[in-house]
Amino acid sequence: MDLFLQGSALLFNVPNFLYMNLGLFLGVIFGAIPGLTVILCIVLFLPFTYTLGAVESFMFLLGIYCAGSYGGSISAILIKTPGTPHAAATMLDGYPLTKQGKSMKALKMALIASTFGGIFSAIVLLFFAPQVAKFAQMMGTPEYFLVCAFGLTIIAGVSGNNLIKGIIAGAFGLFISTIGIDAMSGGTRFIFNNINLYSGIALVISLIGLFALSEVLAKSEKVVVDTKVNTEDLNKENAKFTQEEKKSVRRPMILSAIIGVIIGIIPGTGASMASFFSYDRARSMSKHPEMFGKGSLEGISACETANNAVTGATLIPLLTMGIPGDGSVAIMLGALMINGLTPGPNLFVEHGPIMYAIMIGLIFVNIFMFLQGKILTKWFAKVISVPVYLLTPIIVMFCFAGAFSVNSSLFDIKVTLVFAVIAYIMSKFGFSTIPVLLGLVLGTLTEENFRRSLVLSDGKWDIFVSSPICIAFLSLIIITLVLIINSQVKNSRKKGENNE
Amino acid sequence: MKKLFSILMMSIIMSSALFANGTKESTQSPVDAWPEEPVTVICPWAVGGVADLVNRKAAVYGQELLGQPVLATNELGAGGNVALTNFLKNEANSYNLIFGGEGAFSIAPNVDGSEAIMFKYDDYVPVMNMYSATFVMTANAGLNINNLDDLKAYGANHTCVVAVNGIAGSEAFIAKALFKELGIDLTLVSYNGANLALAAVAKGETEFALSHQSQAKGAVEAGTLTPVTVFSDKPVNNDVFKDVKPAGEYGIDSYFPNTCFLLARKGTSPEVVAKIRSAYLEIMQKEDMQKLFSQLMVESSDWTAEDMNNHIEHVIQIVQNNK
Amino acid sequence: MKNFLDSIDLFIDNTGAKLEKHKMNVPINIVGSILFIVIALVCLKLVPSQIRVNTTSQITARTFPVLMLQIVLLFSSVLLLKDIISLIRKKEIERKEITLLVEVRALIILAMMVVFLLLLHYIGFIFSSIVFGILMLFYFRCRKLSSYIIICSAAIMIGFLFQYLLKVRLP
Numbered sequence: 001m002d003l004f005l006q007g008s009a010l011l012f013n014v015p016n017f018l019y020m021n022l023g024l025f026l027g028v029i030f031g032a033i034p035g036l037t038v039i040l041c042i043v044l045f046l047p048f049t050y051t052l053g054a055v056e057s058f059m060f061l062l063g064i065y066c067a068g069s070y071g072g073s074i075s076a077i078l079i080k081t082p083g084t085p086h087a088a089a090t091m092l093d094g095y096p097l098t099k100q101g102k103s104m105k106a107l108k109m110a111l112i113a114s115t116f117g118g119i120f121s122a123i124v125l126l127f128f129a130p131q132v133a134k135f136a137q138m139m140g141t142p143e144y145f146l147v148c149a150f151g152l153t154i155i156a157g158v159s160g161n162n163l164i165k166g167i168i169a170g171a172f173g174l175f176i177s178t179i180g181i182d183a184m185s186g187g188t189r190f191i192f193n194n195i196n197l198y199s200g201i202a203l204v205i206s207l208i209g210l211f212a213l214s215e216v217l218a219k220s221e222k223v224v225v226d227t228k229v230n231t232e233d234l235n236k237e238n239a240k241f242t243q244e245e246k247k248s249v250r251r252p253m254i255l256s257a258i259i260g261v262i263i264g265i266i267p268g269t270g271a272s273m274a275s276f277f278s279y280d281r282a283r284s285m286s287k288h289p290e291m292f293g294k295g296s297l298e299g300i301s302a303c304e305t306a307n308n309a310v311t312g313a314t315l316i317p318l319l320t321m322g323i324p325g326d327g328s329v330a331i332m333l334g335a336l337m338i339n340g341l342t343p344g345p346n347l348f349v350e351h352g353p354i355m356y357a358i359m360i361g362l363i364f365v366n367i368f369m370f371l372q373g374k375i376l377t378k379w380f381a382k383v384i385s386v387p388v389y390l391l392t393p394i395i396v397m398f399c400f401a402g403a404f405s406v407n408s409s410l411f412d413i414k415v416t417l418v419f420a421v422i423a424y425i426m427s428k429f430g431f432s433t434i435p436v437l438l439g440l441v442l443g444t445l446t447e448e449n450f451r452r453s454l455v456l457s458d459g460k461w462d463i464f465v466s467s468p469i470c471i472a473f474l475s476l477i478i479i480t481l482v483l484i485i486n487s488q489v490k491n492s493r494k495k496g497e498n499n500e
Numbered sequence: 501m502k503k504l505f506s507i508l509m510m511s512i513i514m515s516s517a518l519f520a521n522g523t524k525e526s527t528q529s530p531v532d533a534w535p536e537e538p539v540t541v542i543c544p545w546a547v548g549g550v551a552d553l554v555n556r557k558a559a560v561y562g563q564e565l566l567g568q569p570v571l572a573t574n575e576l577g578a579g580g581n582v583a584l585t586n587f588l589k590n591e592a593n594s595y596n597l598i599f600g601g602e603g604a605f606s607i608a609p610n611v612d613g614s615e616a617i618m619f620k621y622d623d624y625v626p627v628m629n630m631y632s633a634t635f636v637m638t639a640n641a642g643l644n645i646n647n648l649d650d651l652k653a654y655g656a657n658h659t660c661v662v663a664v665n666g667i668a669g670s671e672a673f674i675a676k677a678l679f680k681e682l683g684i685d686l687t688l689v690s691y692n693g694a695n696l697a698l699a700a701v702a703k704g705e706t707e708f709a710l711s712h713q714s715q716a717k718g719a720v721e722a723g724t725l726t727p728v729t730v731f732s733d734k735p736v737n738n739d740v741f742k743d744v745k746p747a748g749e750y751g752i753d754s755y756f757p758n759t760c761f762l763l764a765r766k767g768t769s770p771e772v773v774a775k776i777r778s779a780y781l782e783i784m785q786k787e788d789m790q791k792l793f794s795q796l797m798v799e800s801s802d803w804t805a806e807d808m809n810n811h812i813e814h815v816i817q818i819v820q821n822n823k
Numbered sequence: 824m825k826n827f828l829d830s831i832d833l834f835i836d837n838t839g840a841k842l843e844k845h846k847m848n849v850p851i852n853i854v855g856s857i858l859f860i861v862i863a864l865v866c867l868k869l870v871p872s873q874i875r876v877n878t879t880s881q882i883t884a885r886t887f888p889v890l891m892l893q894i895v896l897l898f899s900s901v902l903l904l905k906d907i908i909s910l911i912r913k914k915e916i917e918r919k920e921i922t923l924l925v926e927v928r929a930l931i932i933l934a935m936m937v938v939f940l941l942l943l944h945y946i947g948f949i950f951s952s953i954v955f956g957i958l959m960l961f962y963f964r965c966r967k968l969s970s971y972i973i974i975c976s977a978a979i980m981i982g983f984l985f986q987y988l989l990k991v992r993l994p
Contacts, residue, residue: 050553137702171894181579184884333695338553407577
């Protein structure tokens with residue numbers, strides 16, 4: 001309790017809140033612009049924090065981190081281009097809502113869900129960090145592999161109406177993820193002696209191509225007449241949630257928050273996996289699974305809660321054990337180090353007040369994110385009133401600039417164009433591109449943990465049943481697979497009957 | 501608010517200066533006038549890492565000691581190799597300088613994937629070594645292994661499992677060389693980052709890990725890991741690593757520190773190199789530079805160009821012997 | 824000037840009308856699966872040269888990518904077989920109408936993006952964006968001068984936003 005008060009005293013200073021809000025503002029913008037990522041934002045602005053104190057710099061960085069996690073949903077909903085990889089699942093339901101003229105509602109849902117997820121994880125961090133850290137300690141390499149393998153079963157849920165095509169697309173994505181240097185052997189794979197492919201293809205780069213630019217190519221489908229949305233219509237849109245809607249999102253939000261926290265403590269998995277996971281869970285538990293993909297508020301609430309619930313959770317292994325869960329948090333490690341704080345079990349003993357200030361601060365970061373988001377979404381929503389012929393070239397400009405900025409490399413723009421063409425051709429032949437993204441997200445992790453497990457066990461496969469957590473995940477995978485096969489068989493029978 | 505505004509203004513000014521300079525190739529300028537424009541020092545590794553922190557802190561003194569502002573930037577990709585490749589576009593006496601180390605010049609050209617490496621050490625002129633970081637081997641505290649004698653006894657009839665950051669990283673080669681000299685069997689397990697490797701030891705998934713001292717600091721302080729040896733010829737004795745015996749004391753010499761060379765483009769005149777070198781050597785002696793070094797647990801170094809060349813050669817030898 | 828533009832439009836419309844007649848009813852699963860089979864086979868062929876392995880252990884750097892390619896190959900073949908069997912049994916298979924006009928348009932958009940990319944090598948981000956923006960507006964047959972002004976200022980604003988406010992480096 002004493003630490004709690006000392007922490008609060010450290011936190012409640014005007015500069016802390018100023019930097020927090022500046023971070024939030026930057027985070028939303030970087031998150032919303034396709035190609036500009038949270039990591040990039042943190043990388044670019046980290047040097048600022050070198051002159052700040054520990055709490056100030058952490059408020060600034062957490063502002064970027066949380067708002068970036070939310071910001072990606074804005075472009076996913078409005079222009080069918082996820083601003084960050086973890087908003088890809090949000091796009092599945094967000095964009096259909098925009099087409100139905102309910103973009104304000106979708107944006108509002110995303111903001112509420114993000115805030116809820118963020119606050120939930122901040123509270124977990126504040127009160128249960130030691131317990132969660134203990135749980136994380138129990139998860140080793142084989143457990144990580146099984147979580148990823150479970151993640152791959154989601155492919156079935158995002159395959160559209162054809163599972164076989166989904167599997168092909170997913171395996172293709174997994175294959176692409178192996179391009180570059182192989183962490184386990186040190187050798188290179190499919191780099192064709194090109195140094196630019198040495199570290200593989202960055203997720204953002206493929207994302208821009210797969211979703212944003214391929215959508216631009218698809219503009220060839222029809223001569224675009226002035227499809228201007230009337231701003232008045234936008235203002236008239238009734239963005240109030242009905243009682244029924246409120247009730248329907250309650251369960252997916254709570255479940256997704258828990259999923260987000262669990263995924264968040266596993267290093268390397270990150271928010272994209274969490275959002276796909278909870279999307280899949282929410283659908284299988286929903287009363288209206290048929291609405292998923294056609295504009296389900298439950299879908300949006302699930303993904304957005306989950307990807308923001310990751311934010312607080314990733315801080316748990318970082319602060320308690322010094323393990324950064326994702327790229328952005330790895331950079332925050334630098335911010336701690338320069339202030340003389342070494343993450344690890346002793347951090348809370350030696351720097352208790354600062355730690356409490358940071359943890360309590362995270363709750364306020366989310367509250368201010370909500371307030372800023374409320375103001376900003378009104379502005380962002382106007383995007384859809386821009387006519388297509390103006391919006392399209394502007395999107396391409398943003399995408400090119402974003403793709404370039406990841407590594408300051410024109411080569412990356414070429415890569416996005418290749419992905420755009422691949423996605424365009426795939427969609428022509430009825431292949432969903434979401435499994436490709438899922439494969440790219442999970443590929444490296446799945447393979448690395450699989451091979452590392454076998455190195456650790458000296459090639460013995462029983463390592464995958466060596467702990468209760470392993471067995472739990474393994475059974476989950478088996479149950480899920482049985483359910484998928486079962487529903488496939490049922491579907492094909494139904495089709496057979498219809499044909500006859 | 502004032503502070504904030506001034507920071508924003510600074511950043512705008514700095515970035516505009518950066519863009520004015522970034523793309524322009526320097527022309528052959530009179531050596532004593534060098535630098536006539538701001539100098540850019542490129543760190544090819546992650547923002548927030550040791551090299552980046554040192555680069556940015558040192559850049560603050562650029563104006564004072566070189567007469568022009570020094571801009572610290574990062575250019576990432578392929579473990580630094582992309583930036584080193586792109587750097588070849590610079591001409592001699594360019595205002596762009598870059599960091600590099602044994603990873604790029606000794607390891608990358610001698611392991612798989614070397615075909616993609618387009619640069620050689622000879623394409624650069626070493627100016628100075630920014631710092632040396634001594635690697636440390638730690639063990640799970642439950643094993644109660646506190647020096648190489650304990651390790652020898654433990655490994656006599658036991659294959660040791662060692663976690664490293666990347667199978668083709670410095671740590672992996674040092675580990676292989678050490679166990680070879682000790683005659684102990686080892687299984688190397690590669691993790692995606694030193695922090696994860698250390699965490700694996702703490703969990704008991706592996707037995708040992710090699711890392712920088714600063715990376716192992718937290719776990720050693722907390723008592724979950726114990727230091728076994730440092731890869732140096734002098735013992736390390738500080739608040740965290742108390743009286744750790746060096747590998748050198750056991751007659752082992754196949755190790756090396758992690759270094760960060762400041763490099764100029766080949767052909768840069770010796771006077772310019774000397775000018776940068778003396779400026780940076782002076783910067784390294786500044787009080788807050790030294791404080792940063794002790795925080796990051798790295799040592800400043802006054803290596804000559806010859807020392808640096810020897811270091812690169814020495815590491816190449818170790819890599820080739822332990823492929 | 825207006826007449827000239829109109830005559831261009833007329834020409835494009837006529838060509839478009841001609842192209843629009845070229846339609847194909849493509850059996851998408853068959854073509855799609857053949858495409859993936861070819862990709863998988865080519866990549867499998869490239870594996871020995873692109874992934875070098877010098878250990879004898881069971882699981883190597885090749886295992887995972889090869890397994891993935893095999894999955895692509897296997898399931899593409901299943902997809903192909905399924906449709907071929909349906910064809911033989913004279914059952915309906917999934918088809919999609921592909922119009923030459925649409926594909927030519929997609930190629931034009933792609934070409935414009937490639938031009939954008941090539942220009943980036945020489946004239947920097949802002950000018951390339953302006954050229955690209957104008958090309959795109961032309962493609963969408965926009966005649967309003969105001970739109971051209973908007974697109975040019977958007978290019979300039981994005982350039983400045985990135986470089987000076989967000990501190991992102993641009994070509």
